[in-house]
Amino acid sequence: MSRRSIRFELTFWYSLIMALTLLIVGVAIERLAYNRISASIDNSLRQGAYAIINEVALLKGDVGAAMADTQGTSLNPPPWPPRYVQLLDTNMAVVYRSRNLGAFQLPVDTLLLRRLRSGMVIAPDMKLLDRERFRVITFRMRPVKGSPIGWGQVALSLHDLDRAKRKNRLALAFIIPGAIVISAVLGRWLATRALQPIEQVNRTARHIGATNLHERLAPRPVEDEVGRLIDTLNDLFERLEQNFIQINRFSADVSHELRTPLTIIQGEAEVALKPTAAPEEMRQALEVIVDEARRMSQLVRNLLMLARLESGQQRPQLTRLSLRPIVEDLAEEARYMASTKGLTLELGRIDDAEVLGDAVLLHQLGFNLIDNAVKYTPPGGVVALSLEVAATTARLSVRDTGTGIEPGELEFIFERFYRSARTRPLGEGGSGLGLSLVKQILEIHRGSVQVTSKPGEGSRFVIILPLERISRAGRREAGSSPIGERALS
Numbered sequence: 169m170s171r172r173s174i175r176f177e178l179t180f181w182y183s184l185i186m187a188l189t190l191l192i193v194g195v196a197i198e199r200l201a202y203n204r205i206s207a208s209i210d211n212s213l214r215q216g217a218y219a220i221i222n223e224v225a226l227l228k229g230d231v232g233a234a235m236a237d238t239q240g241t242s243l244n245p246p247p248w249p250p251r252y253v254q255l256l257d258t259n260m261a262v263v264y265r266s267r268n269l270g271a272f273q274l275p276v277d278t279l280l281l282r283r284l285r286s287g288m289v290i291a292p293d294m295k296l297l298d299r300e301r302f303r304v305i306t307f308r309m310r311p312v313k314g315s316p317i318g319w320g321q322v323a324l325s326l327h328d329l330d331r332a333k334r335k336n337r338l339a340l341a342f343i344i345p346g347a348i349v350i351s352a353v354l355g356r357w358l359a360t361r362a363l364q365p366i367e368q369v370n371r372t373a374r375h376i377g378a379t380n381l382h383e384r385l386a387p388r389p390v391e392d393e394v395g396r397l398i399d400t401l402n403d404l405f406e407r408l409e410q411n412f413i414q415i416n417r418f419s420a421d422v423s424h425e426l427r428t429p430l431t432i433i434q435g436e437a438e439v440a441l442k443p444t445a446a447p448e449e450m451r452q453a454l455e456v457i458v459d460e461a462r463r464m465s466q467l468v469r470n471l472l473m474l475a476r477l478e479s480g481q482q483r484p485q486l487t488r489l490s491l492r493p494i495v496e497d498l499a500e501e502a503r504y505m506a507s508t509k510g511l512t513l514e515l516g517r518i519d520d521a522e523v524l525g526d527a528v529l530l531h532q533l534g535f536n537l538i539d540n541a542v543k544y545t546p547p548g549g550v551v552a553l554s555l556e557v558a559a560t561t562a563r564l565s566v567r568d569t570g571t572g573i574e575p576g577e578l579e580f581i582f583e584r585f586y587r588s589a590r591t592r593p594l595g596e597g598g599s600g601l602g603l604s605l606v607k608q609i610l611e612i613h614r615g616s617v618q619v620t621s622k623p624g625e626g627s628r629f630v631i632i633l634p635l636e637r638i639s640r641a642g643r644r645e646a647g648s649s650p651i652g653e654r655a656l657s
């Protein structure tokens with residue numbers, strides 16, 4: 169990447185545009201002034217020509233003789249601006265030259281004279297005597313009565329005009345480089361001033377690193393481009409910080425939670441490897457190892473899912489879906505899980521409810537609740553499942569006749585890694601993440617949960633989700649009555 173500063177670019181373009189503007193304006197002004205002066209010179213030439221034509225009109229006979237008569241005095245046009253006059257007879261011979269011409273003779277273009285039957289013509293500017301440029305007007309002369317008696321020429325020096333032009337160019341040659349220098353200095357100052365806030369942002373942003381990710385750029389009092397840049401950067405830092413916290417928390421959680429199963433695996437493996445170990449002992453050790461490994465993989469899976477949901481990395485696919493098939497699937501799983509533990513599954517009403525949700529996540533939510541109900545209910549108990557539509561909400565209820573939850577524990581059960589010491593022997597394989605996932609999934613779906621529980625009698629978890637569309641309720645089976653009185657939402 170080439171190293172070029174915005175300041176340099178701004179200064180460069182500013183100076184260039186300034187120089188070009190000055191050049192264009194300078195040249196345009198010069199052209200305008202030149203054209204004006206040029207037009208006034210033409211006017212002066214015509215005035216001179218008319219003055220002579222008018223005088224000649226009154227003459228009679230040979231113009232040469234007339235000139236000789238008057239010695240040309242009356243034919244001298246007004247002296248200012250100094251005009252040069254030359255008269256020619258019909259043979260194109262010079263018969264009169266104004267005194268200011270001295271010995272010099274104005275050039276005679278015979279071709280032009282022949283073609284000039286009447287009126288006057290201004291020839292292109294010419295350089296005479298290798299000195300100055302002149303402009304010459306040529307005209308036909310004729311008395312009022314009679315045929316043409318010759319031609320007249322009036323010339324004006326362009327010396328003043330050319331000098332003004334030279335001076336102008338000289339001035340431009342000095343002014344433009346000077347202006348470039350001034351605009352470069354000015355441009356640099358302006359660019360520095362304009363970029364100063366960005367420099368400031370740059371310095372502060374560079375200073376923010378992993379150790380002080382909580383710091384933010386100071387907002388600007390005005391809502392300008394830099395202000396918006398600061399807002400964007402602050403948003404970015406916010407997201408970075410959140411992700412950073414998530415990663416740290418994830419690694420801390422993983423290392424903390426994996427320590428116990430890893431110690432168990434190591435201990436059991438050592439037992440199995442003992443030369444004196446009996447085959448039955450080895451088998452038991454391996455079973456424990458497999459159980460712990462399964463628990464670890466479940467834990468890591470849950471943790472990952474939780475971390476992704478919390479950080480927004482896993483974008484939920486929220487679509488309009490019917491909860492009924494999900495609950496029917498869950499019922500199948502619940503039936504199997506309950507039967508393996510000697511529990512009865514009571515299936516209540518399963519209404520048809522449409523919500524805006526992610527099918528995979530909602531399934532996971534239901535599964536976690538059923539898993540807990542099965543885990544924390546001793547054999548012979550009941551697990552009940554129902555889905556009911558009430559007003560504008562769908563209510564998924566998972567009830568059990570298990571150990572129940574102490575009132576003081578209700579506020580903690582949704583926290584990460586919270587596991588009641590009382591239920592720990594029952595909840596083997598649990599990691600304390602099931603209900604945190606439930607909470608996270610509910611947040612995504614704008615749902616809530618109510619928990620009613622009575623220790624020793626059982627618990628009921630009711631998930632409340634806003635309905636997308638209320639369809640006709642389809643009754644499958646009568647529901648059962650709630651147990652506890654305490655609720656958490």
Ligand code: ADP
Binds near residue numbers: 540571582591595604
């Ligand atoms: P885990 O079940 O893996 O321990 P959870 O987050 O799913 O973690 O649950 C947290 C705690 O809440 C459990 O340890 C248990 O004490 C309590 N709990 C959850 N569901 C029930 C239930 N149906 N009956 C009794 N206690 C429960």
